[in-house]
């Protein structure tokens with residue numbers, strides 16, 4: 001059964017309303033500066049994502065709690081591992097790293113999360129997560145000990161996304177890695193969007209309005225921006 005946050009997402013896609021998620025990394029976020037942070041993010045922000053490749057135990061919950069007190073924006077967990085789960089959030093992107101061949105990130109972490117999730121009110125959204133080369137060795141690549149897919153091989157990226165849909169993913173997330181030198185290129189976004197019929201999220205290395213718009217124009221339904229708002233004054 002589809003939960004409310006996924007239904008809202010599908011409705012936005014049907015109405016061609018683009019979504020913008022701002023990523024908050026609990027490790028780098030100062031909970032006492034939430035006010036300033038919420039003022040500096042774009043007005044069109046639709047979601048807050050909370051997660052990181054490596055986050056100290058308990059920090060996710062602290063950050064979600066602090067955010068919930070200050071904003072009504074939906075909070076989606078975007079976890080690097082099973083310890084980054086808090087029932088205080090609204091939804092959980094239940095990621096599986098389809099670009100890699102590390103069983104731990106294809107199904108291991110997911111199994112480890114079940115004792116926490118089996119009685120959780122969180123909306124769980126199955127997400128096919130595809131790491132693509134962004135010109136820099138990414139934290140995701142280091143932590144998972146997997147290689148990103150090269151941007152040149154569009155066919156394998158499209159096939160990976162469609163395989164994700166066929167095994168039941170409700171979202172596909174094309175990731176160039178946080179702080180990528182270059183984002184996922186437009187042609188890849190176009191081809192993936194044409195192939196799948198579930199919503200498409202694109203993130204990694206998107207810093208400017210132009211880059212964001214380019215991703216939307218190519219078919220991204222949601223853009224994720226993190227680094228751009230991490231160090232901004």
Ligand SMILES: CC(C)=CCC/C(C)=C/CC/C(C)=C/CC/C(C)=C/COP(=O)(O)OP(=O)(O)O
Pocket residue numbers: 025050051052053054078079080081082093094095096097105106109110113129138139140143144178179
């Ligand atoms: C479903 C559950 C319980 C866990 C999923 C576990 C999986 C498959 C994770 C995918 C691989 C992974 C490590 C994803 C992390 C995604 C993320 C939150 C990236 C944010 O950026 P950082 O990688 O923290 O970048 P910085 O190094 O710049 O902080």
Ligand SMILES: O=P(O)(O)OC[C@@H](O)CO
Pocket residue numbers: 023175176177178179180202203204205206224225226227228
């Ligand atoms: O930090 P940036 O480069 O915006 O990347 C956001 C997100 O897609 C990383 O997982």
Ligand SMILES: [Mg+2]
Pocket residue numbers: 025027051052053054139178
């Ligand atoms: Mg991080």
